[in-house]
Amino acid sequence: MAKIVESLKKLSVENSVCNGNIHNDRMLKKKNNFILAREEILSDNDNYALVVCGTQNDPEFRVAAALSDNSCVVYSIGESISHTTTLIHNESSIIGMKFSSSSKNILYMGTSDGIITVCDLRAKGRVIAEFKDNSDDGKLKPLTSFDISCDDKLLAGGTEHIGGDAFILFWDIRHSNSKANSKNNVLGGYWESHMDDITSLSFHSTKKDTLASGSTDGLINIFDLTQTSEDAALSYSLNTESSVDRIGWLNDDSLWCTTHTHCLQLWNCDGATPYGNFNRSSVGACQNEDPDSCYLVRVHSSNVFSHPFLIGGSSTAKGEHLRCLNIVNDSLDCCNIMLDNKQTVRDSWLHEKSACLITIGEGSLLNIWKPTDSPIIQQSAGHKLTAKMNSGKGRDKHHRTKPY
Structure with missing residues (x-):
């Protein structure tokens, strides 16, 4: 994983102060x-x-919604609501979307066929960049989730369980190529920490080198991406005893998790059990x-x-x-x-x-x-x-x- 770590060093910038911590005083309820x-x-x-x-x-913001026919509809919302564009270039189902934090015109879309495309809404949604891993003789790994670091420079994608492994793949967003036959641009990946589909990835909102992953194997893993190996990077492993659907950060050191059995769990990173289990x-x-x-x-x-x-x-x-x-x-x-x-x-x-x-x-x-x-x-x-x-x-x- 030295390649990933070296890239992270190049991406390094000072983190901004987080203002999103939870206020635990019940008087604020x-x-x-x-x-x-x-x-x-x-x-x-x-x-x-x-x-x-x-x-x-x-005051005006954009919203994108992915549909089951593989299309994506984009709206602008402010004093009025207006249709911006409809993107129809995807050939596989959309597994996740996210706007760039630095531009309302740049939209990332991940699809199940293993490709994350970057679309420019100023050019009617034209694909301007593409991220994939075709290192296995050109065969792409099917994606199930992805997320972008808080500094908008590192991209992580989670895959299905394939060939005995489930991968977390990493790309440097600055290095991409929209050509379908371009050379592989993946930085590297992790494949020993999960035993089944990686259903959710969540970068920390201020710690650009901290990534949480959730899987149908029941584990929530938290990684320090500055470490030189996957084993060293795995800081915490939380066992939900279920199948993870979605995860996210609550504050600096705690997470929420919803499961495929419609349960909600609240975790501290160093917790042996969830401090909230519903x-x-x-x-x-x-x-x-x-x-x-x-x-x-x-x-x-x-x-x-x-x-x-x-x-x-x-x-x-x-x-x-x-x-x-x-x-x-x-x-x-x-x-x-x-x-x-x-x-x-x-x-x-x-x-x-x-x-x-x-x-x-x-x-x-x-x-x-x-x-x-x-x-x-x-x-x-x-x-x-x-x-x-x-x-x-x-x-x-x-x-x-x-x-x-």
Whole structure:
């Protein structure tokens, strides 16, 4: 892994101060009530909306939604909502998307065939760069996840379990080539730390050399990418005893995890067990619903509401319900219903400045939610929003146990 480490040294810059730490004082607890401000149909066909991402620009920001027909729809949202472009060049399903933190015009898209493309929205979504690993006689490794470091310079991709290994691949974003037959530009990879598909990757929000990975093998691994070998880089390995769906950072040294069995876990990096563990029954009880009908979407660790919150839902004979559940310390607080939801939600994204929440789902709808303490936003036939959207440490790998 010396190649990766050397590249990281070249990428080195001073980290900015993090302002997103969780405030654990229970006195800061307050309800997160959202109202539906806008609903947009993404596709007239029977497509699911699977993934959503956005930019943190202010006052106007962009949102991209990936559909089950491999296309991607991009909108600009501000005083009004407008369709920017539709990208249709993908030949395989989109497994993840992310905007560049330095430009609202640069969109990264990872696809299951093993390619991460970079699109320039100023040029109608033209592909300007491409990242892949074709070192195995030109055969690409199928991707299941990817993420970009906080300094926007290192790209990591997680693969399916193939040939007995599951890989985390690394690329230097500065060195790319959009030509399909270009030489392989991968820096290197890890392949000994996970035993199954790597479903989620999450770089730390301020520590550019810290990466967390989650897998269907039940492990959450945390790596220090400055180390010269994979074994040395593996700082912590957390056993969820389940199958990891999504992970993310809560603060400087703790993470959240949702599982494929619709459980929520909260972990300290050096924890032997999660300090917060909510199974599907307890999540259902918070929502006052039958646990079998409940699902989890995503945790948002924003400081907008002084504490993280979980977006969850339920599909019942009475309709599609969506709720916001507050996470304060190790507790899951009573939820607030988000009225007028019409679909099973698959993903969500939060605009920090305006506290505007975007959800997408199986009804091919993009919903824009605003907190109730913000000016009420109404829609008109002219696609106008009558109020502005903006308001003001390690373990020996040989002793790790499999979760099953």
